[in-house]
Amino acid sequence: MLELPPDAYLWVKALHIISVISWMAGLLYLPRLFIYHTDAEVGGELSETLKVMERRLLRIIMNPAMILSFVFGGLLLMNMGAGAWQEGWLHAKLLCVAGLFGIHMAMARWRREFAEDRNTRTQKFYRFANEAPTILMVGIVIFAVVRPF
């Protein structure tokens, strides 16, 4: 396992939190763009502008932030040692993180469908999709900070 010197450990944890905040910002903003996009005329100026915004948000912010969340989270996990795997809070947290990863992949697919003018889902669907990352994030932060079990 890995033993981070105290200073490095705090820097890694700070970078972990910075990257998860950036990832969450994208997971909460992209469905908002999808909600407006469902109303935009196919081929129209608004639809083409939203395609550019969605692609840049996913590729320039969300993908790198997700990868860095996993890299710094993984370093923190290795620093905790093998005993960490006995911790119930970590199991619950990583289950929620797996949910966030699944939502990220679904959003990437939905973005591609909008880019190819193939979206068939409704505004109501994306409003629901917008709530899921929030619910998971609340769970993750409680498990990571309070460690209730």
Ligand code: HEM
């Ligand atoms: C991507 C996979 C992730 C892994 C492997 C991971 C792993 C970890 C580990 C092992 C710690 C504890 C470090 C310690 O106390 O020594 C931690 C702390 C933390 N994680 Fe994650 N994490 C991940 C994703 C996330 C996400 C997505 C969020 C928020 C949405 C998050 C929020 C936090 C917070 C707020 C802390 C600090 C807790 C504290 O210091 O009290 N993590 N993470």
